[in-house]
Amino acid sequence: MRAGAGAPAVSDVSADLKRHLGxxxxxxxxxxxxxxxxxxxxxxxxxxxxxxxxxA
Incomplete structure (x- = not known):
């Protein structure tokens, strides 16, 4: 199953969680x-x- 064109890869999401949320x-x-x-x-x-x- 392919992700949408604008959807980040799973590894990108987990990298963001590690980097930005500690x-x-x-x-x-x-x-x-x-x-x-x-x-x-x-x-x-x-x-x-x-x-x-x-x-806003």
């Missing part, structure tokens, strides 16, 4: 904790993108 090391333990933490980080990233797109 997600170099997970703080929660276990697979479910890691999933929750990554979901929160993705949500924060999406909210930041939405804020840039929204008119």
């Amino acid at each position: 997600l170099k090391r997970l703080r929660l333990r276990g697979l479910s904790g890691a999933k929750e933490e990554f979901l929160l980080a993705e949500t924060a990233q999406n909210l930041k993108r939405l804020a840039k797109l929204a008119p």
